[in-house]
Structures are given as structure tokens and as C-alpha cells.
Amino acid sequence: MQLTDEEIRMRDGADGAAVAAAMDLLIRYGEALGAERLVDTRNVAGTMTQPSPAKAQLVREGGWAKAYAVINLDCDDDIEIPRMKVPTCQLQHGFSDDAEGLTAYSPQSIELQTDAENYYSERGVNILATCTPYQVGNLPVRGEHVAWMESSAVVYANSVLGARTNCEGGASTGAAGLTGKIPYWGNHITENRYATHLLQADARIDTFQEWGMFGYFVGEHVQEARPAIVGSFAQPDLADLKHFGAATATSGGVEIFHIPGITPEAPTLEAAFGGGAIPEPIRYGEAERRWVYDTLNAQGESDEVDFILLGCPHASLDQVALVAHLLEGKRLKEGTELWVMTPRALRTMADRNGYTRAITRAGGKVLTDSCPAMSRAAPPGTKVFATDSAKQAHYLPAILGIEAWFGTLEECVDAAITGRWRGALA
Incomplete structure (x- = not known):
């Protein structure tokens, strides 16, 4: 690859061991892709804080620096992690404390994630905790080169915003945050768009x-x-x-x-x-x-629904408002759970506007930071769920082994109130 003088200095350790490891990863990554050079980026959206058994073990061995080095930099050395060089945000991760006790998701995972948020926020990572960073302030401009993960965020950034990113991974975004560089290939090149x-x-x-x-x-x-x-x-x-x-x-x-x-x-x-x-x-x-x-409805047989999931990708404020309106004066059927997933920043606005109160008064819940597919957890005993998300209807049955119904938001709210699926294609 053709490296600039700045990139050579970073590779050779002028900015510390972590940045050198990041540059080594990006060079190897770019060469594997056939990229001829790197390109500057000032907008990285990755994953550092979500818990896992492997990450927990690395933290026990050497703290969060060790976990970042191994998982996000492909580096086994003991190195210190400095502040991110460019603006970097955390996408959605595991369930947070607002979901504690609602699933079998462990309190230890929630505690590990909270500890991670403290560590990485001190290193300049903005904990947006959503698959829709563009809904809560991360809005790259047309033509800007960014380094984003998460398939729905990537396609939105490229298509709707006109920014330029490939569907990156935990390692490439981890390295990009420390260097402000990403391989110039794929969607970064005009002809490939x-x-x-x-x-x-x-x-x-x-x-x-x-x-x-x-x-x-x-x-x-x-x-x-x-x-x-x-x-x-x-x-x-x-x-x-x-x-x-x-x-x-x-x-x-x-x-x-x-x-x-x-x-x-x-x-x-x-x-x-x-x-x-x-x-x-x-x-x-x-x-x-x-x-x-x-x-999308081939995985549903029983019309007795016990879980309704809305907000995938994370719901906009308007979507939360519509759910609240449909539930005004209503009550969920006993034994039926309704979850509305939204970014934490929008949850604050939903609280202020009374939408959260209307949903919780009816028996529903407004949750943040994750989703059942990402955290691999649903209400205990869930057998049949309904959703307005083609993405969740596609993935969740395979992940959790449950039946799925796909329909409109209104049909999903009706199922939450009646406990039965009555959706049909108009």
C-alpha cells in the first residue's frame, strides 16, 4: 500500500503502541482487500462495550485495554489505549439496566457493559448505544468518508445521507478510531457506488x-x-x-x-x-x-401472541408517539409483553412528551441500547412474537427458536391488547 509520511510515522510508533498496532491492522486489512491506499475519516461508528464471555475473560486478564487490543486491534501485546484520534461512537450493544429482570440476560453482563462505558467514554467514545446513530446526532455529510458498522446503519449512511462507508467490523473500526484512517476501497470509490x-x-x-x-x-x-x-x-x-x-x-x-x-x-x-x-x-x-x-409470515402458526417487538431499527420519536397514541386508554392482555426499542436520547424525549407514560400505563415498556436479536434474549417463556420489522421477523425465529408474525404497527399493537394475531395483507 502507498502510505503517507503521517501514516508511516503512526505505523512506526510515533503516536504510541496502540496507534502502531492499529496502523498495522489497517495495512494488512487494506492489502487483503486490494486497496492501494488509506483515506481519512473523522466519523467512526463501532462496537467496543457490548459484553461477551470472551471479553469478560480478557478484562479479567488485563482490563479493558487488553480486551480492546485483542478484539478491536488484533494485537496480543499489553498496551495502553489512548483517546480516540477522531470522533467515534458506540453503536447498539447489550441490554442495559432498564431491561434488568425482564429477561434471562445476566446482571453480570449489564455490570460489565456499564464498566466498559465508563472506560471508553474516558477515551473519547461517544456512547450513543443505538443502531440508528443518524437519529441522535451522528449525521455525516454527503461525500464524507466514514467507517461504520451495522448493516442497517451502513445502507442508510451510503444511500440516504450520501456518506461513504463499507460495512466495517469491530477490528477495522477499532483501528480507525485511533488513526482516522480506513482502506480506500469499495463504497469509498465513486465508480463502485x-x-x-x-x-x-x-x-x-x-x-x-x-x-x-x-x-x-x-x-x-x-x-x-x-x-x-x-x-x-x-x-x-x-x-x-x-x-x-x-x-x-x-x-x-x-x-x-x-x-x-x-x-x-x-x-x-x-x-x-x-x-x-x-x-x-x-x-x-x-x-x-x-x-x-x-x-415473512411462514414462521407463525399459533395466533396466540405473547410478545410484541417494535423498533427495529430503533424507533424514531414519531414511531414511539404513534404507539403511545394507539395505547391511550387501553391495557395489554395479561401475559402479553410489548417492547418498544429506541435510542436512549429519544427515550428522554419520549419521557418528556408523555409517550413513555402512555405506553407504560398500558403495560408496555420503552427500552434502549439493544434489541432481542442483538442480546439474544426475549421475555421468559416467549413462544410467539409479532413485529412490524422485516429484519426481526427474518432473524429472531432462528436466533431464539420462536414463531413470528409480521404486519403493521397497528396490527402489532392490536395483538398486544388482544393477545391474538389478526393481521392480514390488505
Whole structure:
């Protein structure tokens, strides 16, 4: 790789052992990818604080410095970890104290995570604790090179914000935070961001549910390629695009999509394809819409629901407000749990606006920092859950061995109140 004088100095130890280890990792990583150089970044979103048995053992052996060196720098040396060189945030992690006692998730894991937050915040890591950092202040600008983890965050950053990132891992983001560098490859290069496939919606896409279903279809058909989207859809909002992108990254591995006239790098369809040939469209009509709905609901048999999960990716304030409105004056059926997952910063705003009070008065809970898929935990005894998230309907049955129903937010709230699934495709 071609290194600048600054990068050579960091590699050779001018900024300390941890930075040298970080540069060594990035050089090896870049060479494996075929990158010719590194690129500057001032926005890193990674994972340092989430607990695990392996991490707990490393902390017992040498503290959090040891855990960071091994897991985030691929380094076995005993080194001190300095402050991050560039702005770095922690994405979602394990359940926090607001979920204590609600699942079998151990108090020891919560305590370990709290200890980690104290350690890393002292080293300049902003503990946002959400899979949607763009909802709570981390908003890179168009063209900015960033180093983000988390599939739904990555596809949103590339597509909706026009920032540039690959789907990074714990090691590459750990090294990027200490150096302000990341390999220049993949989505950082303009030519690699142009659309490769054209998807046309013939069915009307005008609700949160429809955007999620369409996204699931798109990801299934393009896998890790780059779709451009045209057709019959209403103006999407933040939640729609968040839901759509998360679904494309779930059924496939989409990291960037284009919607001409809506996403920043596609003012026209021609621009989305970089002036190249536009392929014949893959069409999404009523038959395809039915296939997606049936696929996402193929893991549900019993209509007796005991757990409802909303907020994946983490719910916006508007979504929390809608749940509160639907629950006003209502009460959950005994034995049914409703969890609304949202960033902690938005939970504070939900508290202030009375949304949390309305949800908890009905028997629901507003939780932060994680989700059942990330923490691999649900209410004890859960057998059948319902969700408005294509991502959770796809993953959670496999992770926890439970049945799943997918539908609208309104259908999910109805299930929480009645204890029964009565959803249907309109």
C-alpha cells in the first residue's frame, strides 16, 4: 500500500503502541482487500462495550485495554489505549439496566457493559448505544468518508445521507478510531457506488409496511449488488427509508441503493447508473408482494401472541408517539409483553412528551441500547412474537427458536391488547 509520511510515522510508533498496532491492522486489512491506499475519516461508528464471555475473560486478564487490543486491534501485546484520534461512537450493544429482570440476560453482563462505558467514554467514545446513530446526532455529510458498522446503519449512511462507508467490523473500526484512517476501497470509490440493477415497483409503496416488504424483495433479488428503485411509491420519510434499507440488508447484503429524485447521488435514473446502460427492470407487483408477505409470515402458526417487538431499527420519536397514541386508554392482555426499542436520547424525549407514560400505563415498556436479536434474549417463556420489522421477523425465529408474525404497527399493537394475531395483507 502507498502510505503517507503521517501514516508511516503512526505505523512506526510515533503516536504510541496502540496507534502502531492499529496502523498495522489497517495495512494488512487494506492489502487483503486490494486497496492501494488509506483515506481519512473523522466519523467512526463501532462496537467496543457490548459484553461477551470472551471479553469478560480478557478484562479479567488485563482490563479493558487488553480486551480492546485483542478484539478491536488484533494485537496480543499489553498496551495502553489512548483517546480516540477522531470522533467515534458506540453503536447498539447489550441490554442495559432498564431491561434488568425482564429477561434471562445476566446482571453480570449489564455490570460489565456499564464498566466498559465508563472506560471508553474516558477515551473519547461517544456512547450513543443505538443502531440508528443518524437519529441522535451522528449525521455525516454527503461525500464524507466514514467507517461504520451495522448493516442497517451502513445502507442508510451510503444511500440516504450520501456518506461513504463499507460495512466495517469491530477490528477495522477499532483501528480507525485511533488513526482516522480506513482502506480506500469499495463504497469509498465513486465508480463502485453506481447502480447495477433496476427494480420497478408496480405495486403501490405508500406505508411503512410496504417499504419494508419491498426492501425485502429487493435484497433477495440483488443480494450484495446496488439497486436503483423506480415505480409507484409515495414520498418516503426517515422511517420508511430506514425500514427499506434494513430489509434490503437482511434478505441480501445491500450497502447502497438509489431512488432517483430522492436519494442524493441519484437526481436522475441516468445519474444512478453513472451514465452507463440501464438494464431491464426486475418488477415487483402483487404476486411478488404476496410472496414477501407469506415468506415473512411462514414462521407463525399459533395466533396466540405473547410478545410484541417494535423498533427495529430503533424507533424514531414519531414511531414511539404513534404507539403511545394507539395505547391511550387501553391495557395489554395479561401475559402479553410489548417492547418498544429506541435510542436512549429519544427515550428522554419520549419521557418528556408523555409517550413513555402512555405506553407504560398500558403495560408496555420503552427500552434502549439493544434489541432481542442483538442480546439474544426475549421475555421468559416467549413462544410467539409479532413485529412490524422485516429484519426481526427474518432473524429472531432462528436466533431464539420462536414463531413470528409480521404486519403493521397497528396490527402489532392490536395483538398486544388482544393477545391474538389478526393481521392480514390488505
